Structure formats: C-alpha cells, structure tokens
Amino acid sequence: MRRYSALLLLLIFTLGCRALSIGSLTAPTPTILPTHTARATQAPTPSATFSSTAPPSPSSTSSPLASPTPSPRATEQAESFHVQFHPDGGLYIGDLVSLEIIAPPGFDLEGDQVEIQIDDPAATRLPTADFDGFGIQGRPQATLIWAWDTQSLQPGDYTLTFAIPAEDMTWTETVTLQPGSDLPPDEAEATWVSDTIACCTLYYMTNTAAERDLETLGLMVQAEAEQAIEQMEVEFTEPITITFLPRLLGHGGFAGGEIHVSYLDRNYAVNDFELVVHHELVHILDGRLGGELRPSILTEGLAVYLSGGHYRPEALLPRAAALLDENLGWYQPLEKLADDFYASQHEIGYLEAGALVAYMVDRWGRESFEDFYRDIHPHESELQSRAIDAALGDHFGITLAELESNFIETLRSQADGELWREDVRLTVEHFEALRRYQQALDPSAYFRTAWLLDTRAMRQRGIIADYYRHPSQVENLVLETLLVASGNALDGQQYSEAEQLLEAVNRTLDALEAGAERPFTAHPLAADYYAIVQALLERGYQAQQIKIKGDTAWAAGSSFQPEMIEFIFTRSDPGWTLAD
Numbered sequence: 001m002r003r004y005s006a007l008l009l010l011l012i013f014t015l016g017c018r019a020l021s022i023g024s025l026t027a028p029t030p031t032i033l034p035t036h037t038a039r040a041t042q043a044p045t046p047s048a049t050f051s052s053t054a055p056p057s058p059s060s061t062s063s064p065l066a067s068p069t070p071s072p073r074a075t076e077q078a079e080s081f082h083v084q085f086h087p088d089g090g091l092y093i094g095d096l097v098s099l100e101i102i103a104p105p106g107f108d109l110e111g112d113q114v115e116i117q118i119d120d121p122a123a124t125r126l127p128t129a130d131f132d133g134f135g136i137q138g139r140p141q142a143t144l145i146w147a148w149d150t151q152s153l154q155p156g157d158y159t160l161t162f163a164i165p166a167e168d169m170t171w172t173e174t175v176t177l178q179p180g181s182d183l184p185p186d187e188a189e190a191t192w193v194s195d196t197i198a199c200c201t202l203y204y205m206t207n208t209a210a211e212r213d214l215e216t217l218g219l220m221v222q223a224e225a226e227q228a229i230e231q232m233e234v235e236f237t238e239p240i241t242i243t244f245l246p247r248l249l250g251h252g253g254f255a256g257g258e259i260h261v262s263y264l265d266r267n268y269a270v271n272d273f274e275l276v277v278h279h280e281l282v283h284i285l286d287g288r289l290g291g292e293l294r295p296s297i298l299t300e301g302l303a304v305y306l307s308g309g310h311y312r313p314e315a316l317l318p319r320a321a322a323l324l325d326e327n328l329g330w331y332q333p334l335e336k337l338a339d340d341f342y343a344s345q346h347e348i349g350y351l352e353a354g355a356l357v358a359y360m361v362d363r364w365g366r367e368s369f370e371d372f373y374r375d376i377h378p379h380e381s382e383l384q385s386r387a388i389d390a391a392l393g394d395h396f397g398i399t400l401a402e403l404e405s406n407f408i409e410t411l412r413s414q415a416d417g418e419l420w421r422e423d424v425r426l427t428v429e430h431f432e433a434l435r436r437y438q439q440a441l442d443p444s445a446y447f448r449t450a451w452l453l454d455t456r457a458m459r460q461r462g463i464i465a466d467y468y469r470h471p472s473q474v475e476n477l478v479l480e481t482l483l484v485a486s487g488n489a490l491d492g493q494q495y496s497e498a499e500q501l502l503e504a505v506n507r508t509l510d511a512l513e514a515g516a517e518r519p520f521t522a523h524p525l526a527a528d529y530y531a532i533v534q535a536l537l538e539r540g541y542q543a544q545q546i547k548i549k550g551d552t553a554w555a556a557g558s559s560f561q562p563e564m565i566e567f568i569f570t571r572s573d574p575g576w577t578l579a580d
C-alpha cells in the first residue's frame with residue numbers, strides 16, 4: 001500500500017463539516033452535453049455552403065447550411081456522427097475549445113474535410129479539418145485542437161453547424177458555455193509549475209495531489225530513475241521530462257519523447273505509482289539505446305520485466321502460467337500477440353510479454369537477451385513475429401515456435417500457477433470494467449483514443465483545463481469510487497469483495513446503457529456508493545475513496561483543494577448517517 005501512505009498522513013479527520021454551495025459538483029442526474037440535433041442535405045445549393053461569400057447574419061440562430069428537404073439516409077448518417085468537445089466536463093467562457101468529430105464505425109472518410117461554423121456574434125468559421133485515424137485505435141475523425149477561443153463571448157447556448165461537403169452532410173450541435181466565474185475555484189487558480197531534480201524535470205499543476213505530494217514524488221522518481229538507469233546500463237546525459245496529470249488517462253502512464261503519468265486521489269486504475277513511473281522510464285531509456293526494430297511485445301515485455309510487474313509487483317511466470325488454466329484459456333499464441341500486440345487483450349498481452357522476457361533472460365542471460373533485442377530488423381512481410389523469428393535464429397539458433405514451446409513448458413512447470421488464477425481473472429475483469437466505464441462516461445480517457453496533447457504547448461499557452469477538468473458527475477464519482485474499491489480489494493487479495501464491486505460497476509453500466517431512470521438501484525453496492533457520494537456532495541465534498549464494511553462506510557472527500565477529509569457513515573433506515 002505504498003501509494004497511499006503519503007496520502008493517508010494528510011488525512012484530516014473532520015466530522016460534520018460545514019455545507020458549501022457547489023455548482024458543478026452537485027449535478028444530481030446524468031447530463032449529456034451537447035444536445036445532438038442532426039440535419040442533413042442531399043444536394044446543398046451553392047448559397048448553402050461555406051463557399052458563400054455572404055456570412056450569415058450575427059443574429060441568425062438557424063443553420064446556414066440546413067436544407068429544408070434533408071434526405072433520410074444523409075440525416076441518419078449525420079446523426080451517427082459524435083462530436084466530443086474539450087475540455088471535457090463542461091465548457092466555460094475563457095476555454096480554448098477543441099473538437100473531435102468522430103465518424104461512425106466503418107465510415108470511410110479518408111481525405112474528406114469537415115467545415116464548422118458557429119452562431120456567435122462574429123459568425124466564427126473554424127479552420128477546416130481533415131478526417132484521419134486518431135490514437136492507437138486509428139479511429140476515423142477530424143480533430144481541431146484549441147480552435148474555438150471563447151474568451152470574448154457571453155455565457156449561453158451556441159449552435160455549431162458541421163458540414164462534410166464530400167458526403168453532402170450537415171448537422172448542428174448546441175453547446176452551453178457557462179460563465180467563467182462559475183469555474184470551481186481550484187481550477188480557476190491552477191497553473192503549470194515545474195521542479196528540477198537530478199534525473200528529471202517534473203511538471204505539474206498547482207491545486208493538485210501532485211503539488212501536495214511533490215516532495216515525496218520527487219524522491220520516488222529520482223530513486224526509480226537511478227534504478228532504471230542501472231538496469232539499462234545507459235549513459236545518462238539528457239534529463240527526462242515527466243508530467244503529472246491530475247486525471248486518469250488510459251491506465252495511468254504514457255511515454256513518447258516525454259513521460260505522462262496520472263497522479264490523483266481517485267485513481268481508479270489503482271496501479272502502483274512507482275511501478276508505472278519505472279515502466280515509462282524504461283521505455284524512454286530503451287528508446288535511447290535504440291535498435292532497428294524493437295517489436296512491441298518485447299518493448300512492453302522488457303518494461304514489465306524490469307519494473308517487476310505490469311500494474312503492481314507480481315510474480316510474472318506463475319501469474320502467466322494461470323493464463324494456461326483450462327478454465328481461463330487466455331494464453332495468446334506468441335505469433336498473434338507479436339503481430340497485433342496493442343489490439344490484444346491488454347492485461348493478458350502485457351503479462352505474457354513480461355513473462356516471456358523473464359523466461360528469455362533466465363535462459364540466456366540479460367546480456368545475450370540485449371544483443372538479440374537490439375539486433376532485430378524489419379522482415380519483408382512487415383510482420384514483427386517474422387522479424388523476431390529471424391533474430392532468434394541468428395542469436396539462439398531456434399525459431400519462434402520452438403521458443404514458444406519451451407516457454408509454455410516452463411509455464412506449465414510453475415508450481416503455483418493455479419493459485420493466481422483468481423487474481424489474474426479479476427485483474428483482467430477490473431481493467432475491462434475500467435475501460436468499459438471510460439468508453440461510456442469518460443471517453444477521452446480510453447487508452448486507444450486518449451486525449452493526449454502537446455503539454456509543452458499547453459504550458460507555453462497557460463492551458464490547464466484539458467487535463468485539470470474531466471467528467472465529475474455523480475455517475476462518474478460512484479463508478480470511479482467503486483473501481484478504486486475493487487482495485488484495493490484485489491490488491492489485498494480479497495477476491496470475492498473485488499468480484500462484487502466489479503459486478504456493481506457492470507450492472508450499473510448495463511442500467512445506464514439501457515437508459516434506466518435510477519441506474520444505481522441495479523446493484524446494492526452501487527446504491528450504497530451512490531448514497532454516500534450524494535451525502536458528501538450535500539456537504540460540499542467530492543468523493544475520492546469509499547470503503548464499506550458491514551454497516552460502516554469510510555469515505556474520503558475533497559473540496560476544491562487536494563486536502564482529503566475523512567467521513568464515517570453508519571447504515572440507517574433508510575440510507576446512511578454521518579457518525580457522531
């Protein structure tokens with residue numbers, strides 16, 4: 001439980017706190033913005049396109065592109081587009097708004113452009129944007145980053161008209177810009193700051209958990225970096241840039257040229273923070289050491305192996321052996337995994353890759369593994385499995401198929417593989433539920449299409465909202481605190497408790513998807529978490545963590561600052577009562 005030690009020291013035990021009046025935190029029911037009103041034209045007239053030289057009148061509230069006779073098919077297609085606005089979690093005057101215009105699955109729009117006009121007083125026309133693949137998923141969408149400056153606008157509703165001329169399609173979306181003065185005070189005052197330590201430059205925002213815990217984080221990052229540099233035997237010359245994000249994106253860590261790692265109190269991935277940092281540090285150092293082709297299965301396998309686990313420290317070979325358990329049947333053939341690593345089931349792929357590298361290092365030694373790993377070259381088939389196969393032949397005189405059969409034999413010889421079956425099964429289920437939640441209620445966080453920006457440009461322009469703000473409606477708080485509890489139960493090997501909590505998450509998501517009026521009644525635990533989240537909101541606190549044992553609930557919440565306040569509730573009839 002290292003990750004919470006610093007946090008627990010900071011808990012202030014206060015019962016019966018004063019109620020605050022809170023704007024954005026207290027929305028009682030799920031709200032979906034923007035409202036999507038689709039219109040389409042089959043054959044727009046010249047006057048109804050963006051090539052028109054006469055801009056619509058500023059007072060116009062109707063779409064200048066709307067046709068009085070939309071084709072049913074085009075209308076249906078336009079309706080199936082989804083526009084994701086950023087910052088995510090409500091728009092405020094002063095935001096630099098970004099837009100993702102997401103095409104429905106299977107829609108080929110490569111090379112098409114989208115045009116956007118806003119019914120603001122200046123009849124703003126945003127730059128045109130091309131459809132392209134986005135994120136590691138390659139989702140077809142047009143993306144406009146920080147394109148709509150709302151600084152000089154009045155609060156209220158604005159209608160945006162979207163046109164894809166090549167498809168003869170137009171539709172409108174209405175968004176609400178809230179007054180800048182309604183921004184939660186912690187966000188309104190937050191800014192980027194940095195700190196330099198021996199290994200790294202750390203960037204974070206004020207009024208976040210990272211700022212609160214910075215001293216501990218700095219010491220921890222330095223220790224992990226020193227260990228990773230030693231493991232990788234790399235000449236360290238250039239400092240590493242690490243940005244602490246106050247929202248969870250993906251599973252908590254990303255490495256490109258720089259490292260981005262989520263650090264927050266309601267981290268529903270419940271990953272080991274040191275281990276995630278270590279993993280990303282290995283990626284950066286690995287990239288510096290190079291190699292013509294570093295196949296994904298081995299790049300990720302090496303990072304997992306050198307970190308001692310994927311999300312938390314783990315016995316890689318015994319846990320990977322559980323994948324062969326006939327009740328799970330989750331083992332992925334290496335050829336398939338090597339050729340499509342990032343599309344494979346995430347936890348299985350990383351566990352198997354980490355165990356494979358552990359096996360190879362055990363068998364041939366780290367130095368021989370490194371010689372092999374840095375000497376892999378693209379194969380004419382472009383398949384990474386074939387490239388690995390060739391390098392295995394050159395270095396160890398075996399094929400990938402032979403490596404796999406030896407690897408499986410070693411996994412089968414692990415004495416305690418079966419003991420880990422529940423742990424492996426529930427780890428996979430926890431992260432499947434997490435991704436399901438993200439796709440449904442925090443889509444910008446989903447790892448395959450995560451909203452990852454150029455943080456250097458954010459810092460230069462003083463933009464914090466894309467990372468500071470994120471969906472925090474009641475349903476987000478309930479489901480995220482359930483996932484935090486599930487992750488903690490799993491970490492403590494409380495498997496049946498973890499299973500019940502995951503059941504609560506999934507039943508609630510089922511109910512939300514089915515449009516249920518009271519989705520939290522779908523499972524008793526969800527109902528309890530909902531009641532406690534609401535009780536905290538009524539007192540002006542946003543729930544960060546909740547744990548229920550019998551008729552007692554422990555909850556930690558925060559109110560516009562990263563300091564956590566603890567509450568104890570007891571079950572009463574009906575609902576929960578704050579303990580005296």
Ligand SMILES: [Zn+2]
Nearest residue numbers: 279283300303
């Ligand atoms: Zn990785």
